[in-house]
Amino acid sequence: MNPAPARRKARIALRLLAVALLGCVTWSAQADDAALQQLLTDYLRSQTAAEGEVDISVTMPAIAMPACKNPRPFLPGRNPRVAGNITVGVQCPGDRPATRYFQARVNVIADYYVAARDLMPGDVIGMADIRREQGDLSRLPGNVATRPEALVGMSASRRVAAGRALSESMVHAPVAIKRGELVRVVAVGPGFSITTEGKALNAAPLGGDVRVSTQEGSIVIGRSTNENTVTITR
Template sequence: MPRPIRRCLLLLLLLAATPAPAEDTVMLDAVRDFLTAEAAPLGDEVSVTLYPPAAHFPTCQQPAPFLRNTSRAPLGRLSVGIRCGGDDARTRYLQAEVSVIGRYPVTAHAIAAGAVLTRDDLEQRRGELDRLPRRALRSVEAIVGQQARRSLAAGRVIQAHQLRAPRLVERGDRVTLEAKGQGFRIMRQAEALGSGGRGEEIRVRLDDRRILEGRIIGPRRLAVTG
């Protein structure tokens, strides 16, 4: 390897090994403790790697870390915000990577399309949760009772888009349409013009040919929504 390249590599290694300034240690420790606590319920082994910004900022007094995106689990590469107290009230951000070892469900055997999953259809594995697909379901409770949209092979992680609520109404079904109010309840028979599961809205046709929308509340039962 040419000497100039060797010198550049050595310089990069020395820079990477340079410890964070002492005034940054409190902030970094606060972020590490925060992420460890946030990820602890996900598994039994948590590892946090921080990537401090290259630029040097004034000391962050009373650092209060927070997650920028609270809609996703604190796994993998993410951005962490730090609110500083004292005279420096600005908000800072740094990159971090969280790795968690824990248990997650996979299919115990092949699942046919349309099957409603039970606990017997699942088995537990242990591994790196941050390596799972982004939409992987890590809770057995989130899977049991759901219907497979398509066939699933044995030993596969189940993702949210592969499941749906069980169909309670099929297109063409004769359904009961309910309308309730203060002191009254009306029930009419209708024909379903769509299919769906609990909570979904579909159109129905009354015997007088009027079209209404209903929300599915049970097997072949809908509540009027408009």
């Protein structure tokens, strides 16, 4: 009996088995990558604070990585903004590599606000001064205003052209007391109330701290309670 055909059949069978095993490993790795990609997508969606339509795309490496048995997603850096092109990490305790990083794109289509007219420094903003628009927040400043409450009643810090997106850094609480103006100083405590006048040594918004030089020559610190009153509580 010629053993050659038998050996050839055995080699072919081994090759077919190897191909099958390789196919199983590749499929398993692809399945693990798909599960990890979905996990990272869900994690990024949970970290997106803005309301609106969120589209997330996580790029997986071209070569399948070893399985991550207990994946723990995280965002590198301190309080990163979850919008635009970002990096997302995953910790794989006990596996190699133990920490892996992936690139992702997060688009957030939501409402934001722009100036409805030219705003000048010191202008107090009302609803008629802002206009709602919708767009991709990842292409706008990180602190773009998405709620009217962040703008209405505030004072413009600088000139803002009509149509420009408004960010919370462009506004501040309106000044209630100006530096150098005369103010009424009210000191209140258990069973007493004393009123005098003085000069404000610093500007302050409503509720802000004010240093006042009183008529008696002393310097006191109180809180602005309206446009010309500083209250000291004892």
